[in-house]
Amino acid sequence: MSDPSHTADCLFCGIVRGDVPAEVVLSTDTAVCFRDTMPQAPTHVLVVPRSHHANAVELARHDPSGLAELVEVADKVAESEGLAGDYRLVFNTGAGAGQSVFHTHLHVLGGRPMNWPPG
Ligand code: DGP
Numbered sequence: 001m002s003d004p005s006h007t008a009d010c011l012f013c014g015i016v017r018g019d020v021p022a023e024v025v026l027s028t029d030t031a032v033c034f035r036d037t038m039p040q041a042p043t044h045v046l047v048v049p050r051s052h053h054a055n056a057v058e059l060a061r062h063d064p065s066g067l068a069e070l071v072e073v074a075d076k077v078a079e080s081e082g083l084a085g086d087y088r089l090v091f092n093t094g095a096g097a098g099q100s101v102f103h104t105h106l107h108v109l110g111g112r113p114m115n116w117p118p119g
Contacts, residue, residue, distance in 0.1 A: 007052040007103075010052055010101075010102070010103050011101055011103070012046075012048050012052075012101055012103035012105060013052055013103060015032060015034060015048065016032050016048060016050050022034035022035070023035040025045055025077060025080070025081075026073065026076060026077055026080065028073055029050075030049060030050055030051075030066060030069055030073075031047055031048060031049050031050060031069070031070060031073045032048050032050065033045050033046065033047045033048070033073065033074075033077050033108075034046055034048070036107070040107075040109060041088075041109040041110055041111050041112050041114075042110070042111030042112055043078075043081045043083060043087070043108065043109065043110045043111040044107065044108070044109050045077050045081065045107075045108045046105045046106070046107060046108075047070055047073050047074045047077060047105065047106040047108060048103065048104070048105045048106075049063075049066055049070060049104055051063065051066065052103055053103070053104045054102045054103070054104070055091070055093045055094070055099065055102065055104055056091040056093060056104055056106070057093060058104065059104045070104075070106050071089065071106070074089055074106050074108045077108050078108055078110060081108075081110065081111075083108075083110040083111065086110060087108055087109060087110035088107075088108075088109040088110065088114050089106055089107065089108060089109075090106070090107040090109065090118075091104075091105075091106055091107075092107075
């Protein structure tokens with residue numbers, strides 16, 4: 001949902017608004033990118049759309065071009081972090097899959113060898 005009434009208690013809406021501090025590495029018209037406070041790799045940045053949707057599927061349904069843009073922005077972040085086209089993008093979707101913040105965010109991970117399957 002992108003209903004603004006859902007965003008008052010949302011942590012990432014707070015970061016997007018600038019009310020909650022974060023180490024921002026890139027800010028665009030549509031997204032804010034900041035370092036994850038629990039990094040799982042030497043580079044771990046979250047690419048967060050300014051609009052509130054609960055997960056990647058909700059964003060895709062309501063704003064498909066916004067989802068594509070998120071991936072473009074993630075690639076810019078990876079480049080500026082020196083990952084040279086070598087990185088992992090992750091959308092955790094649902095609590096059972098590890099999603100803990102219910103505002104769409106794309107994890108950009110890199111700077112170490114990545115294992116498969118992921119844990
Ligand atoms: P997920 O588990 O996929 O919903 O990812 C949420 C990520 O958000 C998780 O890796 C930890 C990170 N995180 C949680 N709280 C904060 C915060 O206050 N600031 C920042 N920068 N990251 C946070």
